[in-house]
Every structure is written in structure tokens, then in C-alpha cells.
Amino acid sequence: MEVFEAIKNRRSIRQYKADPVDDKTVEAILEAGRWAPSWANTQCWRFIVVRDPKIKAEVADSLMKRKLPDKVLDNPGATAINTVPVLIVVCAEMGRSGCRPGAESDGTPVTDKGDWFMFDTALAVQNMVLAAHALGLGTVIIGAFDAPQAEKTLGVPDGYRVVTLFPVGVPAQEGKAPPRKELSEIAFKDKWGK
Numbered sequence: 711m712e713v714f715e716a717i718k719n720r721r722s723i724r725q726y727k728a729d730p731v732d733d734k735t736v737e738a739i740l741e742a743g744r745w746a747p748s749w750a751n752t753q754c755w756r757f758i759v760v761r762d763p764k765i766k767a768e769v770a771d772s773l774m775k776r777k778l779p780d781k782v783l784d785n786p787g788a789t790a791i792n793t794v795p796v797l798i799v800v801c802a803e804m805g806r807s808g809c810r811p812g813a814e815s816d817g818t819p820v821t822d823k824g825d826w827f828m829f830d831t832a833l834a835v836q837n838m839v840l841a842a843h844a845l846g847l848g849t850v851i852i853g854a855f856d857a858p859q860a861e862k863t864l865g866v867p868d869g870y871r872v873v874t875l876f877p878v879g880v881p882a883q884e885g886k887a888p889p890r891k892e893l894s895e896i897a898f899k900d901k902w903g904k
């Protein structure tokens with residue numbers, strides 16, 4: 711699939727079939743993540759591939775519900791996680807990205823933005839969701855979950871955090887594209903606002 715086509719046509723998919731996704735396909739998706747750029751090539755990301763239905767269900771339980779005045783809505787990602795055969799959990803080693811690399815690192819950030827782990831893992835995630843899309847599979851990136859709860863379920867050690875997770879499966883819906891801001895609203899010439 712051509713790269714611009716993949717970028718434009720990938721959609722968040724929240725309804726899935728229970729069809730299998732084999733290990734080779736999952737490896738191809740992880741491989742796309744592995745080749746993402748990262749701060750000083752520190753590659754702070756770690757990926758957990760969850761196939762165990764019990765563990766998937768426990769992680770799905772950590773997703774936050776949306777509280778409206780008259781009702782509480784489940785995060786649609788929870789049903790998705792319980793339907794698909796594979797969940798990819800993206801973790802990060804803390805105190806690496808945004809710091810001096812390798813042996814020089816004492817975990818002190820070099821820039822005023824602190825630890826760049828969110829940035830690096832996001833690049834890996836974008837590579838992976840695009841790769842999944844190119845392979846005919848759907849994903850939805852999930853951010854609204856209780857990370858400490860998910861870390862406990864998954865046995866994530868100290869010094870690492872769960873950043874995000876995404877189900878991978880055969881779509882049971884056509885994704886509808888939410889509108890994007892016009893380029894004129896978000897891109898400037900030479901200086902801010904021009």
C-alpha cells in the first residue's frame with residue numbers, strides 16, 4: 711500500500727470480528743514499530759503481545775468509562791479488546807528518551823520537555839497501526855485507561871510504564887473519518903499566525 715494512502719485511509723476501528731491474526735502478521739506489525747525513529751536511537755519502547763483472553767479481559771477492565779449526567783458509557787475499546795485475538799500493549803523505559811544516551815545517561819532530561827518517552831512510543835505506535843492497516847487489519851489506539859492497574863495485570867517492572875495499547879483484528883465496520891482542521895488553521899508561513 712502506498713504510504714500517503716495508508717496515512718489517509720487508516721481509521722480507528724471499534725468493532726471487530728473474532729477472526730484469527732497469526733504470529734507472522736503480529737511480528738510484521740512489531741517490526742514496523744521497531745524501525746521507528748527515537749531520541750538518540752534509545753528505543754525506550756517495549757511491546758507486550760497479549761493473546762490470553764483472561765489477561766485481555768483484565769486489561770479491558772482498566773479502560774476508563776465516560777461519565778455523562780444521566781449515564782455511564784463504556785470505552786468502546788473495551789469490547790474491541792475482548793473481541794480481537796491480539797492486543798498490543800506499548801510500554802516505555804523511563805529516564806532514557808530525552809536524556810544523554812547509553813552509559814552517559816543519569817536519567818536527567820536534556821531539554822525543557824523532560825522525558826520524551828511519549829513522543830518515541832507514539833512514533834512506534836503510528837508505524838504499527840499503519841502497518842496493520844496496510845495488512846488489512848484494524849486498530850484503535852487507547853489512551854483512556856488506568857495505567858497502574860494495567861501495569862499490575864501485565865507484571866510491568868519498576869522503571870517502565872504502560873503508555874498505550876491497541877487491539878489488532880479484522881474490522882467489522884468501515885471506519886468513518888472524523889473531520890480534520892484545515893491546513894490554513896494549523897500551518898503558518900515563516901512566523902506563528904501568518
Ligand SMILES: Cc1cc2nc3c(=O)[nH]c(=O)nc-3n(C[C@H](O)[C@H](O)[C@H](O)COP(=O)(O)O)c2cc1C
Nearest residue numbers: 720721722785786787850851852853854885887888
Ligand atoms: C493518544 C490517543 C488516545 C486515544 N484514546 C482512545 C480511547 O481511549 N478510546 C477510543 O475509543 N479511542 C481513542 N483514540 C482514538 C481517537 O479517538 C481517534 O484517533 C480520533 O478520533 C481520530 O479518528 P481516526 O483514528 O479514525 O482518524 C485515541 C487516539 C489517540 C492518538
